[in-house]
Amino acid sequence: MKMLAVDDDPLSLDLLETLVAQIGSHEIVKSESAEAALEIINQEPSGAFDCILLDIRMPGTDGIELCKLIREIPIYKRTPILMVTQMSDKANIDSAFAAGATDYLTKPFEISELRGRLQIIESFLEDRRANVGKIFAAKSLQADSAIETKIDLLEPVEIIDVKGVVEYHVLENYVAQLSRKSLFGSTVTALKIVNFEKHHQKASAADLGFLITDVAEAISDALLETTFLMAYSGNGTYVCVLEGGWRPDTNAWAKNSCKNLEKMGLCLTGGEPLHINLYGGPAVRLISRVGARAVDALSEAQENAEKAYEASIADGGFFGADSDLAFWNAS
């Protein structure tokens, strides 16, 4: 991989370069400031870097701000960005992921940790090369609906340009980082689109892209007052890690999201209105969960949403924005 490493400490950069050279045949370009890094990015051929490593605490523009600026460059919207930093507090972790970081490595680290993270990034890049075109973007989709390949029902897809929405593997990295630092104050919860299978069958590839992105926007807008990170995990399910919250009101969140969707007035390409209902299950708290168990909370939240739906069907109803809409498409 060709990497760009940004850190205001030249010694730290040299150490990182030495370690990266020991790990594999990677090329590393070093920069001692955010401003110089942006110049390098502009001077190099478009998309020259496969991966970017950023320190956070730097004079002038810090690493989090730089991460946001890099994400504004279209060709680097999806490039893996690994924060390599000594800042281990939750506020910085949250801000980094919200700014577009892909993963987070806290200094001092073992060389095996760096090797592991870079291997994950490499395999991720390989997977991505095989899945070109399966990105749903809130902005670009409005102008260009040329999505030709329909995603699989269970396939997680990347949604870009929606606040707080990241790729599923980034959400896993985020939860893993919270767990490593024993930051357990968050809860995980999931919302699921009612009868997503039917929508999946009926909608064209482009309509499905609109649907998944619009629902993400509606859910995100309903969480504006909360610090959160969310991903689409496939099968019409959105998993969300919420800051704090003893018992988040999933019901209210689903209802507000559905109201947002009603305001959007979704419809299929032919003009047929699309009414979407959402349901969610009990939240899973991250407290005392370490390692893989913390990441498992993401699956548990999805299962909870599934079980809640099944239970509500058995009881004869589920919650959504408007009770009149319940079961409009459940039969």
Next chain:
Amino acid sequence: MTPAFQDKLTEIRSRFVAALDVRGQIVYEAIISIETEDNQGAALQAAQMELHKIAGTAAPLGFKELGAFAADFESRISAQLSCSELNLIALKTDLLELMETIESIQLDASPSNWMRGSPNAFA
């Protein structure tokens, strides 16, 4: 660990030790200036920035104690920045310990000494 990797680490480690003088001095001057400077926040932030650099590279290069202390010192400055009144005695106590730690490292900095204890994390 290849010889080339080991050599490179040794070279970076030597540069780190050599730079400790300047870095320690920056922290020293920032803390001492608090008594006379109006802008105490800026002085403390300058000290923090230097401690942050020390903490980031010290441990991987074999100076775990210095790295941990610099990180703690940096955190304590952050705590002081959020207080209405600075505890100068606490800051100076930390500064003194930092200076002593740096001096002891510089006395003990020859490669023959630091290789003895297999200090780095990359073996």
